[in-house]
Amino acid sequence: MSTPLFLKLKNNSDSVNIMKIAIIGTGYVGLTTGTCFAEIGHEIICVDVNEEKIENLKKGIIPIYEPGLEEMVRKNKINFTTDAKKAIKFAEIVISAVGTPMGKNHDADLQFVKEVAETFGKHANNQKVFVNKSTVPVGTGKICKKIIETEFKKRNVDFGFEIVSNPEFLREGTAIKDTLEADRIVIGTETNNARKIMKKLYEKIEAPILFTDIKTAEIIKYAANSFLATKISFINEMAGFCEKAGGNIKDVAKGIGLDKRIGKKFLNAGIGYGGSCLPKDVKALIQKGQEFDCDFPLLKAVEEINENQKNLLFKKLQKHLGALEGKLIAIWGLSFKPKTDDMREAPSLTIIKKLQATGAYIHAYDPKATENAKKMIESFNIEFCKTPLDTASGANALVILTEWDEFAQTDLKRLHSVMKNPLILDGRNLLNKEIVEKAGFKHVGIGQPDQKPHETAKLLEHA
Ligand code: UGA
Numbered sequence: 001m002s003t004p005l006f007l008k009l010k011n012n013s014d015s016v017n018i019m020k021i022a023i024i025g026t027g028y029v030g031l032t033t034g035t036c037f038a039e040i041g042h043e044i045i046c047v048d049v050n051e052e053k054i055e056n057l058k059k060g061i062i063p064i065y066e067p068g069l070e071e072m073v074r075k076n077k078i079n080f081t082t083d084a085k086k087a088i089k090f091a092e093i094v095i096s097a098v099g100t101p102m103g104k105n106h107d108a109d110l111q112f113v114k115e116v117a118e119t120f121g122k123h124a125n126n127q128k129v130f131v132n133k134s135t136v137p138v139g140t141g142k143i144c145k146k147i148i149e150t151e152f153k154k155r156n157v158d159f160g161f162e163i164v165s166n167p168e169f170l171r172e173g174t175a176i177k178d179t180l181e182a183d184r185i186v187i188g189t190e191t192n193n194a195r196k197i198m199k200k201l202y203e204k205i206e207a208p209i210l211f212t213d214i215k216t217a218e219i220i221k222y223a224a225n226s227f228l229a230t231k232i233s234f235i236n237e238m239a240g241f242c243e244k245a246g247g248n249i250k251d252v253a254k255g256i257g258l259d260k261r262i263g264k265k266f267l268n269a270g271i272g273y274g275g276s277c278l279p280k281d282v283k284a285l286i287q288k289g290q291e292f293d294c295d296f297p298l299l300k301a302v303e304e305i306n307e308n309q310k311n312l313l314f315k316k317l318q319k320h321l322g323a324l325e326g327k328l329i330a331i332w333g334l335s336f337k338p339k340t341d342d343m344r345e346a347p348s349l350t351i352i353k354k355l356q357a358t359g360a361y362i363h364a365y366d367p368k369a370t371e372n373a374k375k376m377i378e379s380f381n382i383e384f385c386k387t388p389l390d391t392a393s394g395a396n397a398l399v400i401l402t403e404w405d406e407f408a409q410t411d412l413k414r415l416h417s418v419m420k421n422p423l424i425l426d427g428r429n430l431l432n433k434e435i436v437e438k439a440g441f442k443h444v445g446i447g448q449p450d451q452k453p454h455e456t457a458k459l460l461e462h463a
Contacts, residue, residue: 009040009180010206017200018042022091024084024116026053028064028175028276029133029168030097035069036179038076040204045079045087054080065341065368068176084116088123093201095131096144097168106283108137117144120161121151129162129197135221135281137288141165141188141214162194165214167221172275173339182207188217222288225281226299231266232273233305239269239447249447250429269446271401271427272309274336274345279306310350313399313427316444317355320423321396325359328420330395332388333402333428335369343372347427348401356381365391367404393418403428412439 019042023034026048034046048054053063060074081087088094098112113134120130130148132141145163152158165188170178185207187198195211202209212220239249249269257264273279282299289296321327336346343349346369355362362382366373370384385391388407392398392415400407408430416422422441424431429445436443444450 010204017203019093019201020091021045021201022047022084022087022094024087024094024096024119025098025112025134026050026057026080027097027099028066028172029170030095031057031062031064031073032066032069032170032175032179033095033097033133033168034078035072035076036176037201038078039072039180042201044076045081045090047081047084047087049082051082054082065339066172066175067339072176084119085123088120088128089125091128093129093131093197094120094124095133095166097133100134100136102280102283105287107287108135108280108284110136110140110143113140113144114147117147118151121148122155124148124152124159124161127160127162129164129194131164131166131198132218133166133168135167135225135277136165136218137222137284138215138218140218162189162191162197163214164189164194164198165217166198167217167224169221169224172342173337180205185209186212186217186220188212188214190214222281222285225278226285226302228266229273229278229282229306230298230302232268232270232278233302233309235267235269236272236309236446237305242447243449246449247447248449252447269429270309270403271313271347271351271446272306274347275342276344279303279345310347311354312446313401313425314351314354316425317397317399320425320442320444321421323358324355326361327396328361328363328394329355330392330398330419331362331364332366332391332398332400332407333404334364334366334373335402338402338404339368341366341368341372343369343376346373346401348373349376351399351401352377352382363391363393363395366402367406369402389414389418394420396421397423397425399425399427400430401427403430407431412436412441416440 021037021042022045023030024047026046030046034044038044057080062070062073096113096116098116100108100110100113103109113136130144132144141163148161167186182205185202187209189195235253238252242249242252253267256262257267282303286296286299318324334346334348335342336344352362356378363385364382365385365388374384388410398419416439424436424441424443426443426445429448431443433443433445433448
């Protein structure tokens with residue numbers, strides 16, 4: 001077992017207790033968790049209902065773009081199967097990592113989690129631990145426990161089992177590091193025995209473990225994502241104020257972030273949060289609140305600010321170009337954030353739809369997400385390009401929607417020479433306004449007021 005150099009694991013390799021683990025669901029969470037547990041020495045079976053996915057995984061082909069994950073899957077001996085029964089019988093710990101998509105009323109749809117509990121109840125053949133890693137609302141542990149008990153009763157068996165809530169905090173794009181160098185591990189249990197087993201599972205990972213009860217662990221997951229969403233909506237609201245009052249949001253974020261109580265991270269103003277988690281989880285928590293007479297006014301405002309933020313760049317485009325019909329808009333970045341090919345709830349989807357409705361033409365480029373984007377975007381008035389410069393060629397404006405590194409390294413001179421109109425709308429404040437304006441562009445960021453004419457003149461003097 002060798003570990004990539006950048007990862008810091010506990011140096012207790014002599015004392016690793018190898019555990020047999022089945023992971024049900026090989027999405028982002030399941031595949032990363034299974035691979036990382038294999039990396040630290042456990043015996044892993046990963047299960048999925050999708051046969052094609054499993055066949056590819058057996059060949060070392062992973063269905064997502066996640067830096068370092070494919071190499072780690074290939075390196076470790078992970079068993080991939082569609083046979084959940086076999087996996088459950090093999091394992092001492094069964095981890096449910098299936099999806100909890102948004103239900104009809106914005107609540108979390110627990111269909112797949114319930115199916116995993118049922119399968120566990122049908123096939124467990126001795127005492128095992130059932131771990132919930134999927135994002136599930138408070139009370140789900142209890143539901144799973146009941147399902148398993150019912151199945152055991154039907155079979156007239158009583159093996160005893162432990163229920164654990166062990167929420168996941170990894171981010172797409174940095175999933176391996178977030179798992180093996182976690183900030184913290186949260187474990188909700190009902191018994192000391194379950195605590196002991198879970199401690200053993202994580203003994204190679206250097207991270208504080210918070211042991212708590214199951215309901216609290218379930219709430220922690222939603223509270224964490226809702227707090228992150230709140231930070232983003234807060235800074236976006238401040239960015240709007242900066243634009244009107246004349247301040248600069250980048251320095252405001254620095255100025256408040258240096259206060260350790262506030263912290264520097266997650267204070268980048270932009271075009272709103274997207275992805276498969278933050279939007280879904282904020283909505284699901286608000287929805288769950290209704291059951292307990294909790295109105296969540298703060299989270300409702302967080303959501304509203306985010307929805308408005310997704311329309312902001314479109315409005316700015318209209319302000320600068322007037323009617324958009326017939327104009328060519330170049331888009332750099334489609335994924336909901338860099339280092340992923342994930343398009344779920346990407347703000348680019350909202351903006352592109354609005355542009356298409358105006359009759360504007362779109363050239364779009366993303367380093368990794370183009371194929372996924374094609375499946376989600378209607379094909380009229382849009383062309384997907386192969387390079388950033390091709391995308392910008394002849395454009396009336398360039399819009400940056402995802403802060404991929406390669407965009408920051410653009411040759412501004414060449415970019416200027418290919419664009420029809422040197423206007424950049426920077427939805428992620430990726431580029432340095434001063435440098436870009438020195439190169440002859442008009443740069444419109446988020447929460448960065450325009451240079452006053454005399455300031456621009458001064459910059460040009462030094463060019
Ligand atoms: C999020 C959480 O950060 C993870 O801790 C959690 O495990 C995961 O959801 C989950 O529940 O599975 P992820 O969806 O991968 O992770 O992405 P984030 O890095 O949180 O970014 C979410 C969105 O917020 C992106 O659209 C990003 O561009 C935006 N964002 C982030 C900002 O607009 N500003 C920031 O300062 C940070």
